Amino acid sequence: MKLITERTQVRDVAARWRAQYPGSRTDDKDAIAEKLDALDVDTATAEDVAAIIGNDSWCGPSTCNECGAVVTVAVMVGEEPYYESATATLCFACVEKALSLMGPNSYSTDPPVRQLIIGQQPDSG
């Protein structure tokens, strides 16, 4: 699970680029990798990254997989993203909705489900 913002995307864009093109020996991909490595990730913007790569897909807004909202702050859950991975991006509103579904006030169980999970102990046999 990880937070997705413009800053987090700028911070890991060079690593993501190299993961996407691991065996690349083409001059253009390598040149982009070197420029991304040279970025000051504490001050660079999504526009700086787009100027290097040539498009804004690497540091752009995220689309919530639950409601479809396009947001600048999201949480990515599930497997590390790759082709056909079980990965979902959620906006704040949908995370709140998920919490309300699991919260103690939404169940008639006693104790609430959250406490049951926290209270589980491994079988000592």
Ligand SMILES: [Zn+2]
């Ligand atoms: Zn959403």
